[in-house]
Amino acid sequence: xxxxxxxxxxxxxxxxxxxxxxxxxxxxxxxxxxxxxxxxxxxxxxxxxxxxxxxxxxxxxxxxxxxxxxxxxxxxxxxxxxxxxxxxxxxxxxxxxxxxxxxxxxxxxxxxxxxxxxxxxxxxxxxxxxxxxxxxxxxxxxxxxxxxxxxxxxxxxxxxxxxxxxxxxxxxxxxxxxxxxxxxxxxxxxxxxxxxxxxxxxxxxxxxxxxxxxxxxxxxxxxxxxxxxxxxxxxxxxxxxxxxxxxxxxxxxxxxxxxxxxxxxxxxxxxxxxxxxxxxxxxxxxxxxxxxxxxxxxxxxxxxxxxxxxxxxxxxxxxxxxxxxxxxxxxxxxxxxxxxxxxxxxxxxxxxxxxxxxxxxxxxxxxxxxxxxxxxxxxxxxxxxxxxxxxxxxxxxxxxxxxxxxxxxxxxxxxxxxxxxx
Ligand code: GDP
Ligand code: IMO
Ligand code: MG
Numbered sequence: 435x436x437x438x439x440x441x442x443x444x445x446x447x448x449x450x451x452x453x454x455x456x457x458x459x460x461x462x463x464x465x466x467x468x469x470x471x472x473x474x475x476x477x478x479x480x481x482x483x484x485x486x487x488x489x490x491x492x493x494x495x496x497x498x499x500x501x502x503x504x505x506x507x508x509x510x511x512x513x514x515x516x517x518x519x520x521x522x523x524x525x526x527x528x529x530x531x532x533x534x535x536x537x538x539x540x541x542x543x544x545x546x547x548x549x550x551x552x553x554x555x556x557x558x559x560x561x562x563x564x565x566x567x568x569x570x571x572x573x574x575x576x577x578x579x580x581x582x583x584x585x586x587x588x589x590x591x592x593x594x595x596x597x598x599x600x601x602x603x604x605x606x607x608x609x610x611x612x613x614x615x616x617x618x619x620x621x622x623x624x625x626x627x628x629x630x631x632x633x634x635x636x637x638x639x640x641x642x643x644x645x646x647x648x649x650x651x652x653x654x655x656x657x658x659x660x661x662x663x664x665x666x667x668x669x670x671x672x673x674x675x676x677x678x679x680x681x682x683x684x685x686x687x688x689x690x691x692x693x694x695x696x697x698x699x700x701x702x703x704x705x706x707x708x709x710x711x712x713x714x715x716x717x718x719x720x721x722x723x724x725x726x727x728x729x730x731x732x733x734x735x736x737x738x739x740x741x742x743x744x745x746x747x748x749x750x751x752x753x754x755x756x757x758x759x760x761x762x763x764x765x766x767x768x769x770x771x772x773x774x775x776x777x778x779x780x781x782x783x784x785x786x787x788x789x790x791x792x793x794x795x796x797x798x799x800x801x802x803x804x805x806x807x808x809x810x811x812x813x814x815x816x817x818x819x820x821x822x823x824x825x826x827x828x829x830x831x832x833x834x835x836x837x838x839x840x841x842x843x844x845x846x847x848x849x850x851x852x853x854x855x856x
Pocket of ligand 1: 442446447448449450451452473474475476477478720721725756757758759760839840841842
């Protein structure tokens with residue numbers, strides 16, 4: 435496989451950044467295809483942690499071409515800040531068809547949430563309102579943002595249409611001030627902008643190895659996730675062609691990144707959530723706090739009903755199991771094998787939120803292991819209970835494990851299957 439999607443198979447924060455950076459050592463190109471700086475991807479090199487929100491996780495590998503594709507929504511202030519903080523020498527291209535997140539949309543994100551009774555708990559980065567503007571055909575594309583005349587015309591049109599509404603809601607910045615504030619960022623962005631679909635198709639023709647890095651996770655997908663407690667784009671492997679401008683059949687496979695347990699940030703149903711003291715033990719051990727918003731993550735057992743669902747709706751060729759080390763020291767480990775809904779055992783994720791909220795998980799209980807596994811470098815070195823746990827995940831998810839990881843660093847990643855040579 436030369437072109438592989440790295441997709442979050444749960445509710446986000448599965449370790450996509452780490453796995454992308456790891457596989458990027460053998461890749462030529464890394465493409466972010468959806469979302470914006472709602473994402474928070476961690477890459478650890480030795481003791482140093484890098485937190486990426488907009489930039490693809492190939493930026494810390496020299497010679498990798500990094501592309502922010504058309505499906506993304508880009509906050510130009512965040513782009514500048516991140517590039518300057520992380521790696522000014524990275525090779526970066528930004529799609530001329532991606533959409534720009536303006537301060538208006540960030541304001542609307544907060545304003546919408548404050549008026550909702552069923553708050554989603556968004557990251558407040560303006561992501562939802564920017565995709566709304568895109569779908570309403572009143573969004574601002576990169577190509578127009580970097581042309582001062584087009585940008586000004588855009589603001590004129592937007593304020594004609596929505597100015598009064600913004601004012602009523604409390605957004606007081608004039609279009610003139612907004613223009614002045616953002617123009618330097620348009621100039622900053624301009625040299626990075628290209629037709630990324632043309633570029634990507636050319637790189638593919640040259641037989642380059644490409645990783646498509648998803649943000650969020652399948653259960654947060656706008657179409658297939660726990661709607662309305664979802665993000666506003668599709669993190670699935672299926673969304674890659676549309677969001678990057680390549681033919682669907684050019685995507686050759688995907689690797690679903692999956693924690694050895696489950697976490698969720700923000701509101702919404704979570705059948706396997708642990709509500710006892712054990713949740714804080716796992717949270718502290720796994721440093722389970724949001725990279726973007728610093729919120730404590732909710733903790734639960736691995737849910738293989740949700741994982742099988744993710745495999746169906748997204749397509750997962752392989753799994754990468756992360757944070758296995760965090761489960762060391764537990765007496766027993768539970769895995770969801772099915773749900774019971776209104777007295778009936780089911781093996782699917784109900785579309786109705788009420789039904790999903792009523793689902794009671796049925797668990798398989800495994801023996802835990804007590805050994806510290808952070809220095810394990812092969813499957814054989816794992817305690818037998820950890821081996822059994824990985825085998826069970828493969829069996830229940832019906833998906834082979836290509837990678838497992840026993841710590842945040844690059845060298846704590848163990849390859850079971852070289853997927854580029856599959
Ligand atoms: P992403 O959004 O999917 O890229 O994941 P995040 O970066 O938000 O969260 C994953 C967290 O787990 C980060 O702090 C990583 O450094 C850390 N991490 C990744 N893999 C492992 C692992 O195998 N063990 C441990 N202990 N931490 C890991
Ligand atoms: P990465 O890429 C975990 C969640 C938010 C909220 C919902 C909608 O690091 O895995 P949004 O701001 O997107 O409108 O929020 O989605 N969310 C994430 N949760 N990881 C993420 O990204 C997330 N990005 C958004 O908490 O529940
Ligand atoms: Mg994250």
